[in-house]
Amino acid sequence: MQKTIKLAYDWYAPEFPLNNNQSSFVDAIEKARKINDKDRKNTINNTLFPYRSLEIFSKDDTYEYVTSASIKDNDYFIYEFAFEIRDLNQAIFNNTDIFSLTHISDFILDQIKTKNGYILIDVSHETIVMYHNYEQNILFLLHEYFKARNIPLYKIIFLIGSVNAPDIYRKYCIQSNIPGRERMVVKNYEWFEYQCSKELNELENIPKPNDNIYKVKKTFLCYNRRYKPHRTDLYVLFWKFDLLNNSFYSMPHKSTNDSTHPVKNIDFASNYNIEETSSYDIIATTKQMFKSADIMNNDKMKELCFTLPAVIDTRKDLKDMIKIIDPEQAVYDSALISVITESNFYTEDVFNTEKTWKAIANRHPFILVGPKHSLKYLKSLGYKTFSDFFDESYDDIENPTARLMAIVKLCRDIDNWDFNKKRDFFNETVGTTEYNFNLLKSVYNNKKKLVLEHITHINPLMT
Numbered sequence: 001m002q003k004t005i006k007l008a009y010d011w012y013a014p015e016f017p018l019n020n021n022q023s024s025f026v027d028a029i030e031k032a033r034k035i036n037d038k039d040r041k042n043t044i045n046n047t048l049f050p051y052r053s054l055e056i057f058s059k060d061d062t063y064e065y066v067t068s069a070s071i072k073d074n075d076y077f078i079y080e081f082a083f084e085i086r087d088l089n090q091a092i093f094n095n096t097d098i099f100s101l102t103h104i105s106d107f108i109l110d111q112i113k114t115k116n117g118y119i120l121i122d123v124s125h126e127t128i129v130m131y132h133n134y135e136q137n138i139l140f141l142l143h144e145y146f147k148a149r150n151i152p153l154y155k156i157i158f159l160i161g162s163v164n165a166p167d168i169y170r171k172y173c174i175q176s177n178i179p180g181r182e183r184m185v186v187k188n189y190e191w192f193e194y195q196c197s198k199e200l201n202e203l204e205n206i207p208k209p210n211d212n213i214y215k216v217k218k219t220f221l222c223y224n225r226r227y228k229p230h231r232t233d234l235y236v237l238f239w240k241f242d243l244l245n246n247s248f249y250s251m252p253h254k255s256t257n258d259s260t261h262p263v264k265n266i267d268f269a270s271n272y273n274i275e276e277t278s279s280y281d282i283i284a285t286t287k288q289m290f291k292s293a294d295i296m297n298n299d300k301m302k303e304l305c306f307t308l309p310a311v312i313d314t315r316k317d318l319k320d321m322i323k324i325i326d327p328e329q330a331v332y333d334s335a336l337i338s339v340i341t342e343s344n345f346y347t348e349d350v351f352n353t354e355k356t357w358k359a360i361a362n363r364h365p366f367i368l369v370g371p372k373h374s375l376k377y378l379k380s381l382g383y384k385t386f387s388d389f390f391d392e393s394y395d396d397i398e399n400p401t402a403r404l405m406a407i408v409k410l411c412r413d414i415d416n417w418d419f420n421k422k423r424d425f426f427n428e429t430v431g432t433t434e435y436n437f438n439l440l441k442s443v444y445n446n447k448k449k450l451v452l453e454h455i456t457h458i459n460p461l462m463t
Contacts, residue, residue, distance in 0.1 A: 004064040005455060006077035007057060008117075009050075010103045012067055018049050020068075021081045021101045050082040052124055052191060056450055068108050076116040076455060078157070079108060085126040092141050113151055118455070120157045124189040127162045127343060127351035139165070140172060143184055154454060156184040162349035163188050163377045185454055190381065190443075196357035197443035199324045206325060209363040209434070210333040213426045219415050220247040221335035221364070223312065223355065227257040227271050229283045230345030230369060230404065233290075236272075237408045239304050240295050246415055248335050253309040268308055269301050282346050286401045324354065324361045332362040336422060337414065339407075342370040346400045350377045360440050363433040365389070365425075369407055372398055382439055384432045389425055390414060 009017030057063040063078075071077050081098065091098055099109065111117035121142070128139050139158065146156050162168075169186040172178075200206065210216075220243065224231045235251050238244050254265050260283060261274050276287035290296040296304075312331060332338075338359040343351050350371050356378070359366045365386050368374045375385045375395040385392060390413070394406035417425070 002076050005062060005452070006064050006066045006071065006075060007053070008066055008068045008071050008077045008079050008108065010068045013049065016049050016054060017065055017067075019082050020050075020079060020104070021083065021098070050080055050122065053080055053082065053120070053122055055194065056124070056189060056447075059447075060449060062449070068105065071108060071111065071117075073111070074115050075111070076118075077111070078118045078120045079104065079112065080120040080122060082122045085123050085128065088121070088123060089138055092138055092145060098145075112155055118155050118157055119151070120159060122159045124159045124161050124191040126160070127349050128160060128165070139169060139186070146184070147182075153182050153184045154180075157452065158184050158186045159189055159450070160186065161189070161191055162351045163190065163381070164348070164350045164373070168348055185452065187450065187452075189448070189450060190352060192353050193357055193381070193440065193443055194447065196324045196354060196361060197440050200361055200441045201444045203325060209430070209437075211430075212333075213423045215330075215333045216336050216422070216426065217334045218246050218248055219243075219336045219422075220249070220339050220411065221312075221331060221337070222247060222249045222339040222341060224249075224251050224341055225255070227252075227255040227266070227268070228259050228341070228343070228345070229275050229278070229286070230400070231341045232268065232272055232275065233286050233404055234339075234341060234369060234408070235310075236290060236296055236304065237404070238411075239307060241408065241412055243408075243411055243415055244307065244310070247339075248312045248331055249310050250312045251308060251310040253305075267305075269305055272296075272301065280346070282400060286404060289401055324358055332364055336365070336426065338362075338364045338366040339411065340366050340368050340370070342368065342374065344371050345369060345404070347371060350374050352378065357440060360433075360436045363430075363437050365429045365433060367407060367410065368395070369404070371400075372396065372403065383436050386429065386432065388432075389429060 007017070010020055011018040057065075066077070068079070081102070090096070091101065108117060112119060128137065139160075142156070142158065143153065146153055158165075165188055166186045169184070173183050222234075222238075224235070231251070235249070238247060238249065251268070254267050255271070256264050257266065257271050257275075260278050260280070261271075263271075263274070266274075272287070276284055276291075278284045287296070340355050340359055342355055343353050348371055350373065356366075356368065360383065368378070368385075373395060375392055379385060391410055394403050394410060397403035397406055
């Protein structure tokens, strides 16, 4: 009986496999050579070798790395595609044959179609924007893509960073009357959690938590580097209700907004106008409500723009910005609560990035500005939130506009706490923040296995 699942790769470097989704090794090397030094490490990782799956599967005796040429008839194996989400989007929406991006042999493809081969599509470091209109979502386009090419869908393992992607896909299949055997295997892996935990374990000096309430100068801390609809919405509301004065808040004067339009380095007002007329009604609704409620108009926008750029610190290097322990630790010590504006808000997919893990690593209480049930899914990973101290019912609100307004109401309530209540909150949340910190730090040494239940007949230990 075969005791391991083989991870098959077409090419090997001396010590590790190279990505399968490259039709030519020479082209991959040439691409790596052309990039500048600043982006070299990133591009080599993403272009040349499957560094994420090497972390996920390494030191797990359920899996064995092999060359594709060594696969024999009826072997159980996985053939991986390690995509950047933009490349996967481009391939699917342009109806590109994904297999043309590889050097896959006819034998391996036949084993996938008819025998015991499986495909792993790894985008565990990213999210796929999943609106309620399924036809617009790449996850479901992939479903139809493989179905049209006569590849059994249970042979497709889709690994994604959105913690609720399996639930969203399951709901889609139920609504579409798709039986189990005709479904892809959609799995979540918290890649950012793992990476942040790894960074915590590699740090030589982790600052001690703040134990002095008198270091706290402002109520909120909110980092924003790029425009996204909910981030600009929240900034408008913080400005409207005078919460900026009691916040460490960053918001650029110009930014990129890949979530709604391709314009690069656009200013806040122009970006806001584009979002207001977005083809995604769910995004435009909040802006239109602001206008009808006289929260925002052209004159007020001009006034708001005088507050930009809103700056917390002097850092400009992205590598410093995303460090799990803030280089300027005093910022966390100086604020009572982090307001985390995650990547997603107006969509269904809950995606925990370094923004969430950074607050936890810095032992900070938080309010999570994300999709419905963001807190629920975070708690499913074992973390504690702060419902004992303030109202977290915003997490259950379906309508994004109503959810955002509930979050702002909560922030206004907290901002109005007197000193004694803020002091009690500061002292009483220490147990929760310390618990979350220790859980995050433990993730690296207690790495979660990627269990593939539908291949249980390979290794008895997996049943």
